[in-house]
Amino acid sequence: MCGIFGIVTKDEQPLGPILIDAAKRLTYRGYDSVGAATLNGTQIDLRKDKGRVDEMAERYNFAEMRGQRGITQLRWATFGAPSKENAQPHLDSDGDMVGAHNGNVVNNVELREAFMAEGMTVRSQNDGESCVHAVERYVIQGKDMVTAIRLAYQDLQGDYAFVIGNIYDDKLYAIKKGSGLVVGIGDGFTCVSSDLPSILPLTRKIVRLNDGDVVTLSWNGVELHAVSDGSRIEREPELITEEMSAVQKGGYAHFMLKEIHEQPQVARELLHLLAHHPDVPSILQAIEAARNVYFIGCGTSYHACLAGSVYFGRLAKRTVIPILAPQFIAQYAPAVNAQDVGIFVSQSGETKDVLNALERAQAAGMTCFSMANVIGSTLTKQTSAWLPLTCGYEISVPATKTFTNQVITFLYLANRLGGGDGQALEALPDLMEETIAMCEPKVSTLAEEINAWNDLYCLGYGTTLPMALEGALKLKEITYAHCEGMLSTEFKHGPLSAVTDGFPVIFTVGPEDVPLIVSGINEVTCRGGRAIAIGAEDSRLRANATDLIPIPAAEAPIAALLTVLPLQMLAYQMSIGRGYDPDFPRNLSKTLTVD
Ligand code: M6R
Numbered sequence: 001m002c003g004i005f006g007i008v009t010k011d012e013q014p015l016g017p018i019l020i021d022a023a024k025r026l027t028y029r030g031y032d033s034v035g036a037a038t039l040n041g042t043q044i045d046l047r048k049d050k051g052r053v054d055e056m057a058e059r060y061n062f063a064e065m066r067g068q069r070g071i072t073q074l075r076w077a078t079f080g081a082p083s084k085e086n087a088q089p090h091l092d093s094d095g096d097m098v099g100a101h102n103g104n105v106v107n108n109v110e111l112r113e114a115f116m117a118e119g120m121t122v123r124s125q126n127d128g129e130s131c132v133h134a135v136e137r138y139v140i141q142g143k144d145m146v147t148a149i150r151l152a153y154q155d156l157q158g159d160y161a162f163v164i165g166n167i168y169d170d171k172l173y174a175i176k177k178g179s180g181l182v183v184g185i186g187d188g189f190t191c192v193s194s195d196l197p198s199i200l201p202l203t204r205k206i207v208r209l210n211d212g213d214v215v216t217l218s219w220n221g222v223e224l225h226a227v228s229d230g231s232r233i234e235r236e237p238e239l240i241t242e243e244m245s246a247v248q249k250g251g252y253a254h255f256m257l258k259e260i261h262e263q264p265q266v267a268r269e270l271l272h273l274l275a276h277h278p279d280v281p282s283i284l285q286a287i288e289a290a291r292n293v294y295f296i297g298c299g300t301s302y303h304a305c306l307a308g309s310v311y312f313g314r315l316a317k318r319t320v321i322p323i324l325a326p327q328f329i330a331q332y333a334p335a336v337n338a339q340d341v342g343i344f345v346s347q348s349g350e351t352k353d354v355l356n357a358l359e360r361a362q363a364a365g366m367t368c369f370s371m372a373n374v375i376g377s378t379l380t381k382q383t384s385a386w387l388p389l390t391c392g393y394e395i396s397v398p399a400t401k402t403f404t405n406q407v408i409t410f411l412y413l414a415n416r417l418g419g420g421d422g423q424a425l426e427a428l429p430d431l432m433e434e435t436i437a438m439c440e441p442k443v444s445t446l447a448e449e450i451n452a453w454n455d456l457y458c459l460g461y462g463t464t465l466p467m468a469l470e471g472a473l474k475l476k477e478i479t480y481a482h483c484e485g486m487l488s489t490e491f492k493h494g495p496l497s498a499v500t501d502g503f504p505v506i507f508t509v510g511p512e513d514v515p516l517i518v519s520g521i522n523e524v525t526c527r528g529g530r531a532i533a534i535g536a537e538d539s540r541l542r543a544n545a546t547d548l549i550p551i552p553a554a555e556a557p558i559a560a561l562l563t564v565l566p567l568q569m570l571a572y573q574m575s576i577g578r579g580y581d582p583d584f585p586r587n588l589s590k591t592l593t594v595d
Pocket of ligand 1: 345
């Protein structure tokens with residue numbers, strides 16, 4: 001969790017503006033608190049507090065901060081409430097060293113007690129501070145920084161990355177263990193960050209770090225050492241050619257809106273890639289030969305797994321077990337073996353719940369593949385083959401384009417396994433474009449009309465059930481309302497009692513399910529409820545539903561996918577109507593690297 005950025009320059013200079021910009025670009029990783037530290041000769045200037053970047057930078061005048069080195073951190077709280085004390089970076093006991101982390105040090109509580117017993121000054125509950133004291137412990141014993149970090153690594157349990165510096169030299173040091181960390185090499189400076197968006201405006205020359213890499217950053221270069229034995233690691237930098245506009249809002253009010261609109265284009269790119277991807281045939285072969293097949297993920301990615309299992313059942317006649325990653329560990333891990341296949345699905349490729357499940361599956365000998373958006377993420381490195389989602393950066397915390405591309409990947413694989421050649425999906429991107437254009441005005445009006453409700457339902461059936469669940473998650477995530485997703489036929493078994501005058505119930509409708517859905521609609525409307533149907537134009541839906549949000553006509557598997565687009569848009573519009581920031585919903589983070 002959290003985001004870190006550190007920079008080393010040749011001479012003292014204004015670093016505040018660089019740190020502010022880097023922090024803004026990492027906001028999607030956490031926004032409970034923000035801090036910045038500059039190291040300047042014999043002084044450390046540290047400013048931090050609870051709050052968001054803009055407000056913090058202004059309140060503490062980050063812009064005036066000068067130094068030869070700088071560190072900034074954005075926090076998504078795990079250890080210790082969001083507060084000034086728990087904000088990062090943290091100082092060591094006598095204030096001559098400063099550092100910040102992202103991730104999760106699981107033995108934080110025990111370590112804090114040990115540090116205090118050893119006479120160190122512990123000022124917070126936060127595990128980032130434990131990283132600093134863990135290094136301090138060995139620096140006090142006279143170890144150099146790289147050795148101290150290597151020894152600290154043995155004491156710090158969990159998955160994390162941290163950056164640290166002291167006033168006695170002109171360098172910064174960092175280590176990666178299970179959390180993302182990338183190095184940038186520029187003209188007269190080097191930098192390190194949890195993710196590329198904060199590095200790319202400064203330099204396109206980067207070095208991706210592996211777990212167990214310790215990096216020493218000087219103004220004119222970096223050195224890598226192995227945490228295991230301190231040996232020197234040689235790694236060539238790579239050049240990133242992607243446009244920076246990919247990580248900016250591109251004229252849209254929010255990243256979420258931009259990402260909703262990007263879906264047809266990234267779907268096109270994905271279908272093109274899948275048609276030529278060398279791993280597709282071997283993945284299909286393994287699925288065909290497997291005893292059991294599991295699709296494993298969390299949150300939105302789990303909903304894509306659900307959609308995948310429906311497609312595999314219908315199109316490829318192959319039973320697949322979709323399962324939430326932690327439940328896979330509890331329920332299936334004891335039973336899997338080398339005859340089984342799992343596809344682990346994750347936008348970030350860093351979700352700890354998913355990586356835990358992967359570890360258990362691999363220990364049992366299961367063949368493990370993955371689907372991820374972030375190239376070079378842990379998940380992609382730890383599976384025998386992986387399929388990229390080709391979405392580019394997804395900055396907004398609510399996943400949209402990565403969800404549809406996960407679903408399309410499953411749809412493509414199911415189509416191929418069922419004997420198709422993927423051609424049937426060619427029309428999909430255009431249909432997505434049409435859906436977005438068709439639904440936008442109608443959805444805006446609807447969002448206004450139902451926005452006073454803090455309880456709503458989103459129902460689906462068959463191919464559309466995963467979309468209803470995903471729509472409900474989007475609505476919960478960014479409107480903070482309670483929205484439950486469920487099988488439409490289950491509604492009458494209990495939740496129907498919630499229906500009162502105007503109570504909104506949304507139905508996602510597949511072309512084969514209209515008569516069944518019309519029954520559900522009438523169960524709601526005859527009790528005064530507002531039944532909102534999302535489906536292709538149909539006189540039966542028109543006659544029975546209170547509202548119809550029409551989508552283009554298509555066959556069931558494709559139609560199902562289209563129904564999620566109005567739901568994403570509805571969640572976005574309602575969030576805006578409530579005055580929230582849909583890109584960065586409270587309490588959440590884009591990348592959940594904690595248990
Ligand atoms: O990066 P992942 O796909 O593994 O993330 C899993 C969930 O945390 C994620 O899908 C979450 O539910 C989204 N923020 C939903 O929009």
